[in-house]
Structure formats: structure tokens, C-alpha cells
Amino acid sequence: MNDLHEQAYPYAVGALPRHQAEEFEAHLVGCPWCDTEVAELRDVTVELSQSVATPAPADLRGAVLAAIAQTPQQPATSSLSTLRGSSASGEVLPQPDDSAPQRPAPTVLPLRRSQPQRLPALLAAAAVLAALAIGGWAFQSQQKAQQTAREAVQSQQVAEQAAQQAAARTERLTELLSAPDVKTVSGRIVTTGGNGTVVLSPSQQQAVFVATDLPDLPAGRTYEAWTLDPKPVPAATFSAQEAKTAVTLPPAAFDASSVAITIEPAGGSEAPTTKPIFTVSVPQQS
């Protein structure tokens, strides 16, 4: 069985010696099939571990919490380094290994507050731009504006205004994404498995929420965003369509501990009436 794909199985149970494991990890980068298989096998091995679950010694909890209080966290780099780069010595590689083949960075990078340098911010902004296909947004907004013009043949002014608004909005978003202190936080939307992103720039005093594939809600319902401090405060109500082109969040977002989205009756609520479908922590200002 020399087929590299077959290595996925011993790899998943940790039965490959180190050099073979590294070889397989290099293979994983370029093989979606193996990648998926390993991910699924991870779910199986979690259950295997659960089959031998044993209460930990009572003093372990305190020891762990004391230890982490003294331990700095790594800055967010390529997230692949955690699972792939956890080497035999047990050390997680702090930086992506340049000599190993690298998959393109995940589409949205959560920024750490401890990254004041401009370059990572710009890279993250570029990544967000790529992922959110801002070109697609701009096109969509302009396309929408053009559609309005076609429908309202005589309202030339209305059409021009809509296009200007779309362009202005796109320009504001581009500015936001290229601000030196832009921070992005992405999270999973529970109901769809898709992603939503909060983008903030304190220097520009702009914060938005964007999600490109929220489903349209039935009549009588709206999405509502909340800033939590930690009490939920209404931030914005919006439709799935508006989420595609970014929902403006109020300044409270900058001081909030997190941002959440729920589904509420049309017009919004004063306090959430349903569990959040999306929650992210807001990075603290440095």
C-alpha cells in the first residue's frame, strides 16, 4: 500500500513515524480528498477518545488555569500551522515554514490586537477583499443601480443617485479595508454554515457587518445586529440583501465585547428574542 492517499488512515490515528507524517502533511496541502478524509477521521478519533474518557485529577484544572495565566498566546498566523506543524517535539511552529508547500491563506484572518504594524493589516485587508470579492460587490451594487435605472425609465436622477450611492458605499468600504488599523473578525453563521465578518477601523470610526450568503427571511422577520457590552444593545436591522453590501454598525461596536446577529420580528426588538445565529468577539483596541 504505497499509495499516499492510503496514508490518511494511519496518519489519522497517529501511527505514522515522524518523517512519514511530515511527508503526508506536505501531500495534504495539495489534496482535497485527503484533507476531507482526515477531517472526517478526526471526528472519529474524537469519539474514540471519548470512549476512554476518564475524570482528570482534581488539581489539574487549577494547575492548567494558573499556567495559562502566565503564558502568552501566539499571534494569528496561517492557521494551518496549528494542526499541521505540531511537530514531534510538541512545539507548535510559530511561523509558517517557508520551505514546506503552503496552501493559500484562509479567506478571512482574525487579527490579533497585538499587531500594530501596517503590513499585516494590509495583508489581512487584501485577504478580506479577495474573500468577499469586493469586486463582486461593486459590480452587484452598480448592477443593482443599473437595474433601477432600467425599471424607472423616466427617473434618470434616481438612477444616477443610486449609482452614486453604490459607488460611494464601495469607496467607503475600500477605504475601511485599507485603513492601517482595520480589524476583521469572522464567524460561522449557525443556520447556514456560511461565514459572516465584522470589519472595524477605529481611526476611521467605521464598523460594518457583511455576509454574502444569508438567506432571505420570510415577511415579518428581519435580521438584527447587536453590540454586547456584555448586555445586548440594538445595533442595526437589515435584510439578507443589505448584508451582502455591508451593514453599518454604530460606534458602540468599538467598545463592545462582541457582536451578535439574531432573527427578530420586522422592525427589530429592544432585546433579543432568539438565540444568536452569529457571534464574534470584538478585538480590543491596542
Next chain:
Amino acid sequence: MTTTLTRLDPRWPLLAHQRQAGTVDCMRQQAPRQELANVMTRIAAGDQAAFAHLYDATSRTVFGIVLSVLRDRAQAEEVAQEVYVEAWRAAPCYDANLGSPTGWLNTIAHRRAVDRVRSAERSTARDQRHYEAEYMKYSVDTADLVVKADEGQRVRQALESLPEAQRTALQLAYFEGRTYREVAEFLEVPLGTVKTRIRDALKRLKRQLGEASR
């Protein structure tokens, strides 16, 4: 002594970890996973209280697999602590697209235990541990029974339904942390045979466990 992920914010309703056998459905499975996903986001932002929640939700599984590989409680406690410290340090790099938080943590735990065992131990000691493992299966601790029935019953049944050869290969490789070469030497069978047994065991388990959760 159930492990319940306590609410992270008093405003949100408590999402208790559902444990009723046979009543698992998609939404309920999603809720605890989403809770842990939220916890990971907070941990990545440095929230130590959130990390304590992660510990409470996972410590029995982490300690269990580390103990299974190391067989020595003192060492297992040491390595378990290292696992959680590593998880804390690496949390900002955790990406939900690569897998669940429990899968991520379990991978760290198993790797660390295996690294400790392979660097420290000679094969004779390992063989001794295998016989101890077999023996320990017959020692019954009622507290453990209650806990175990709660958590791993489905997968234990699935393991018991495996053909003996596959189950043994998995036991030696995963639960005792051997390389497939070491398994082959221990069982005195060819390397290819071991790989096939491990693959078939995993495929079978994946199918059975995947079906059960629908």
C-alpha cells in the same frame, strides 16, 4: 457528575449538552458545537474564563486518551497540562474551517502523548503496558461506568462490533500510541496487513458513527 458547558452570557439561554441516547438530531448537535466555536473565538482573544469552559467540556476526553497512551497517571497529568497550555498558546491560530474544537484539541492531546511515549519508552515496557491495558478492561469502577455509559457508549458499541483483528490494530495504534511498524512487530504480521486493518476499522467506524448521528 455531568460536564455541562455553562452559559457564557446571562442573557442567552443555557445550552445544555444533550445526552439522551438515540435522540440526537442535527440542531442539537449543532448547539454544543456552536457553543464551543464561540468559546474558541473568545479564547483566541485571550479570555481565560472561556478557556476554563473549554477545559470543563474536554478534560475527561483529553485526560482519558493521554492516560490510555501513557498508562501512568502522573505522566498523564503532566502531559495533559502541556496539552492545554499548547491549546491556549495556539488558540489564535485555530480555524474552524479545519475542524471542530474538540477534534483540534484531541489531535494535540494524542500527538503529545504519543511523542512522550515514543521518545521515552523501550518496546519491552510498551508490551508490558499492553497487557496491563487488557487487564484493566476487566476492572470495574462504578463511577467510571456511570460516566462512560454517558459519553462513549455509542462508539464503544461500534468498536465492539469490529472484527477482532481490526479492533486490536486500532487499540494498539490509537489507544496505545504505536507506529504501524510497531503494531506489525507486536502482532507479527506484515506492514501492509496492519495498514489495511487500521484503514478498514476507521472506515467502518466512520460509517457506523456517521449513520448514528443522522
